[in-house]
Amino acid sequence: MHEEIIHTDNTPKEKQNYVMLKLGRTPAYGWPAFKQVAKRAVSGELLVGLWITLKEMVKTLFMGGKHTTMYPFEKMPIAPRYRAIHNMLRLLESGHYRCIGCGLCEKICISNCIAMETRYDENQRKEVSEYTINFGRCIYCGYCAEVCPELAIVHGGRYETASEQRASFSLFDDMLTPIDMLKQQQEFAGFGSVTPNADAAIKKTPLAY
Amino acid sequence: MDALVVGTIIKIVLVLLIVSALAGFGTYIERKVLAFMQRRLGPAHVGPFGLLQIAADGIKLFTKEDIIPQHANKFIFSLAPVITAATAFIALSAVPLFPTFVIPESLPLIGGAIVPSIIADVNIGVLFVLGMMAAGLYGPLLAGMAQANKWGILGSARTAVQFLSYEVVTGLSVLAPIMVVGSLSLLDFNNAQTGGVGSWLIWQQPIAFILFLIAGFAETNRTPFDLLEHEAEIISGYVTEYSGLRWGMFFIGEYANMFTISILAAVIFCGGYGDIGFVPGWLALLLKVTFFFFLMLWVRASWPHIRPDQLMWLCWKVLMPLAVINIVITGIVVMI
C-alpha cells in the first residue's frame, strides 16, 4: 500500500515524514465483518476515548489546563496582519492626510462598500471631500489597503464592530489618525508580517495528540 | 385527609418541580462537563460559577417569540411538545425515587404526611414506564410532521425508525431481569436487590444491562444516537421550526427521559435505593443516577455519532439477537 510520494513543483524538495497507515479494506459482509465487530467490541477501543476525555477533565479541573480567555475582560493581542476597521493615515511630516483620492480602493472593493467624493480644490489639487466605508457590507478582505499607492488606507485593530444598525458607516474623519495622535501613528507592517511574540504564543492545543 | 394522599401530592409536586428544574440544571451540568473535557470553562459569567445561566436561559426561553409556521398544522404543532413533556413525567410516576418516609409532625400543614417512594405503585411498573416512554415517540413524530418543513419530516422519519427499533431492544433486555425477579413492579426489583452490592442484578444480567443502557441512549436521543435532530445533517430535525417555550418542553422532556432511564438503570440493575454500607439509600440512588447521567455526557464528549444505517444494523443485527439469546439463556437458567 505504501507508495512513494510524488512531488509537484511547488512542494518542498526534501523528504517528508508522512506515514501511511496500513488499514486494509473494511469487511462489509459475513464472517469477516462479524469478526471485526466482535473484536472491536471486546478490545475496548471505545473505552480509550472515554479515558482520554476523563483525563482531560481532571487536568482541566485540578491541574490548570484551561485554555479559556475571559474575552471582554481579557483580550488576546492581535497580529499585525489582522484586518479590522480601517485606519486612514497621515503624512508624518506635514500631518496632511495621505489619501490622494485616486479611487483605486473604491474600484477594487469587491463588496462595493467604499464611496468617495473628490473635487478640485483651491490649491489646484484633487481633494477628498468625503469618504465612507459601509461596514455593513465590508468583508475586510484587505484589497483596499493592498491597492493603495500612498499607504493611506490600512487595516487597524478595532474589531469590535457590533452596532445597533445592520449597516454602520464610517466617515473619513472617523478613520483618520487624530492630529494629536500623529506621533503614535503606527506604520503598517505589511502583508504577511508576523506577530512579534509568535513563537511564545504557540501553545499545545487539544488537537495536538 | 389521608396522609398517603397528601404525601403523594407532595411527591408529585416535588417530582414535577425538581425534574423540571433538573432539566435546566442538567443543561448546566452538561455544558460544564463538556467544557471541562474540552479544556474550557463553560458558563462562567452569570452568577457564581455560571450557575444562574439556567435562570438566564429560562428567561430567554420564556420571553422568546412564539412562532408557528404559516403552513403548519397549528393544533398538532402545539400538541406535540406537550406529548413529549407529559409522557416523560407520567413515566416518572411509576418510578421509585427514594425510600418511603414520613414528614415530621412538627411541620405545619403537611406534617405527618407519608411520602411514598413511588407515586403510583402499579404492579406492572416496568411495563408502564416503558410503555409511557414509547408513547413519547408521538411527540417528535407529530412535531416533525406538523411543521411543514422537510427537515422536520426527515426528523420524524428518523424518530419512527429509531424509537420503534430500539423499543424492541429495551423490552427484550428488560425481559431477562423480569424473569429473574418474577415481577413487573419496580418496588419488587428494588426489594430483590437489598442484599448489598453483591445482590445487584447487574452481576446476573450484565448483557441485559449493557443492552438496556445502549437502548436507553437511543431512546433518549443521546450521542452517539442523536440522529433525530442531528444539526450537521438535518438542521434540527423535528425541532427545526420550534422556538421558545415549545422548544423548551421538548428539552425538558428529553432531560426527564434521561433521568428516567438513569433511575431505571439504577433500580433494575444496580440495587435501587437500597443502602450501601453506611450510605443511606436515597443518597445511594442519587449517586447512581448522577453517574448514569454523567455517563451520557461523558459519552457525548468522547464518541462521534453513527450513521442511520449503522444504527439500524446495530439494532437488528447485533443488539436484538443478543437480547434474544440472553433471554433464552436466562430462561434455561431460571427453569433449572
Added chain:
Amino acid sequence: MGDMMNDNKITLKIDGKTCQAQEGEYILNVARANGIFIPAICYLTRCSPTLACRICLVEADGKRVYSCNTKAKDGMEVTVSNQEILEERRAIMEVYDVNHPLQCGVCDQSGSCELQNYTLELGVDSQSYTIADTARETANWSSVLHYDPALCIVCERCVTVCKDMMGDNALGTTPRGGSELNKELKDSMPKDAYAMWNKLQKSVIAPSNDTGSTNCSDCGECIAVCPTGALVSRDFEYTSNAWELKRTPATCAHCSSGCQIYYETKPTSISDRSEKIYRVTNEWNYVSLCGAGRFGYDFENRTAVKNEEAFGNAIEAFKAAKAIRFNSVITNEEALMLQTLKEELGVKLINPDAKAFQEFLNSYSAASGKTLWNGDYKEMMKNSDFIISVGSALRHDNPNVRYVFNNIQKMNKGAGLYFHPVGDSLIAGLGKNVACIEHKVNREEAVLYWILDRFANKDKLPAEISEYLASFHTKTAKTISETVMEDVKETVVDDESGESKEVVKKIPKTIQKEIEVDSSALLEAFDAPADFEDLVEKFLAKKESFALVVGEDMYFHPQADNLAKLVALIENTTEFKVSIVPPKTNSLGVALICDLDDDASGYTIGYNEAGDFRLSALGDGDLDMPALNQQEGTLTNMHKKVVPTNAALSYGGYELNDIMNALLLGKRLTIDWTKELPSKKGFQAVEFDSLPNRYTNDGVEHRGYMLESQKTKITVSMPDKMTANDMSGDIAYRCNPQRQFNEFTAKAHQIFEPFALYVSPAKAETLGKKAAFDINGKEFVLDVVIDEKMSGEIVKLPDFKHSSEIYAFFGKNRFKPITLRKV
C-alpha cells in the same frame, strides 16, 4: 456618385488579411474597418492627418510609411509590425513618457488614457531617455476648458479637430521653451522617435489668438479628443474616475442633429445616492458635439414626484382642453400620443416651429413628389466639395451643419457659399474658398433662382422658368484690356559663321478688346459683390459634388411656399443634393406625425409651453413630465433617421402615457408607441428595444432606422415669381446664441449664454448696454451682448426663453422690424 464608388473598390493585404477598401482610403482606416489594430495617437478619423505621433508607422510594399496619411493601393501588402517598427514605436512611447507626471492616481483620464494604454501595449518597462523638464503652468482657457500642459503630449488632436471639424480654429501650438535635444541622440535613437521628440520639445498647445483664452464656441470637442488628461472640463475635473461612471447611450436632445451621446452617471454624493450625470461623452471619431450637447446635460426634472392631486387636475384639464400647445423638444412617441389625443378628443395641436416646417415640407412634397429631401450629411461630408447654405444662421441654428460646411472646406478642398442677411466672420473664415453674401432680408428667392440659373440642367428646366430666368439677363458690351503674346520675326547674324538667321521672338502686347458681358439682375437682388461671378467660377474649378443646405429662415418666410417649390425644382434639375434642416430637436418627427393647427382659442394645455394648465419637464408646471434625459423614446433627426434615446436618470413622476392611460387611450409603456409610428409617413413598425445605438470601428452608424421617403402626388408645378418683402429700420432676427437651443439648455448649469440681444460690435455702439422693446404691450428690457463674429445692423433676439411671446412677435417670419429703445 454611389455607382462610382463601387467601381473604386480595391483589395489589399494587411498582415496577410485580405481587406476590401475604397480607393483613396488611408491604410489606418482600412485596418480599423477590418479589425486590425495599428497604434495611432494623433489621427482623427474625419480630420486631416497631423503626423505628430508617428506611431502608426507600418511597412507597405517594403517601404516605411505612416498609415494615417498613406492611401491604400490595389494589391498593396502592409505589415503592421516588424522588429524595427516595434523599436521605433517603443522609443516613441518612451519619449512620450519622459517627464510625464506619474500621478495617474489623481488624473481624470486615468483608466481611459491612451498614453497609459499604449505604454502598456508597447511594453515600456524602462526609460532610455531623459531631458530637463520645463515648468509649465496649468491654465483655464475658457469657462469650460482646463489645460494642464504637463500632461500634454502635443499630439495636436485638439488643434486638428478644432480646425478641421468645428471650424473655430481656436487652438494652435506655441513654443514651449524646452531644452534642446542632445544632438548625439539623432544617431543613437530611432529616427522617427527622434523627429517626434524634437518637435515635441519645441511646442505646446495654446489658444491661437494669443490672448490666453480661446474665445470659441465652447463645444468641448478638444476635451473629448484629448488622449491624456491635459484638457479636461473645469466642471468635471477631479470629480470622478472614468471607470466609476455608468455610460448610457442616448441621443442629444437639443437640436435636430440628434447626435449620439453617452450620458455618464454616478451617484450624486455619499449622502445622496440618486444618480447624477457627470459628463457627456461621444464617439469623437465619428460624431462631433456642440457645447450644448456636451455641457447642457443637467436639465432633468429632478424633484418630480407622483402628485396624485395634480394628476387628477391634469386629467380634468385634458377632458376640458380645446388645444394643446407644445414644442418640438419631445419624442416621436409623445408626438404620436398628442396626435391620438387630437383624433380621439378633438383637441387642436399647436406647435409654431413644427407647423412652419410642416407647411414647408408639404409645399416641397407637392412640388417634388416625395416627402423627404435627397441630401445626406454623412455623404456630403465625405464627398461634397461645393456647398451652399441658404436661410440658415450656420453658426447658431445647427452646429453639425456648420461642421459639415467646415469639414468640406478642410478635407475635400471644397468651396462654400453662405447666403445670409447677417454677416458672420467665423463662417467667412472657414476656408479661403468661402464667400459670405450678406443679402437683404427675404431675398432667399433670388438666391434660389440664381442657383437654378447657374446650375440647372437647362433641358430639365420648364420653359416658363427658363424664360423667367432669361429675363434677368442683360448682355452689355464691355471693353477690356488683355495682354497677348505677339510673334515678332527678327533677323539675327551669327557671330561665328556670319550667317544671318531668322528668329521668332514672343513679345507681350496689350490690346483693347471688346467682349460681351452677361450680367444678371438676380445678383443685384441678393446684393452679390461685384466679382461674384468670377469668384463662383474660381470656386467651381474641379468641383464634382454639390450640396445645398436650406435652413429655418425659409420656413418662417412670407414666401415660404414658393421657396419650397424652388427647392424642389433645384433638387430635380440640378446636381445639388439638398438638405432641409429641421428647426428644432424633433420638428421633423412632429411634422410627420402630428396634424398641426394654427393658433386656437379656448382652454389650452401647455406642454413645456404657456397654457392654462401646464405640463412641464422643467419642473415649473402644474404637472411634472420627464425631461428627455429621463425617458426612453425615439427622435427623428435631420439625417432623416429615427434614433433611440435612453433614460440616464430615474424619474419619479407621471409620464404622458400615464395621462393617456387615465383617458383609456394609453399603452403599457411609452415605448410601446414606437412600433405604432405612422408607416405612411416613412416610419417602420419596429420595437423600441430592437433599435441599435452605436458606431462600429469602420465608422458605420448603427442607430435606429432610416425614414423612407414616400412618393406623393405632384399637385403644383411652377414656382411663382419673386416678390420683394423688404424691411426698414431696426430688424430683429430670431436666433439663439451658440449653445442655447431651448429652455432645457438654459437650465443647464454650464451653459450661461444669457437671454439678451446679440448684436455686432458696430451696432452695440449705437445701442449701449441695455435695450428695451415691446412685444404685445409687454416690455422687454434686455442686455446688449456683443457678438464679435457678427456684422451688420440686424440684432439677434433669442427664442430659447419666452418662446410663445417671441414666436407670436415674429409670426411667420424670422425677421421682424423692431423698435429698440436705449435704456
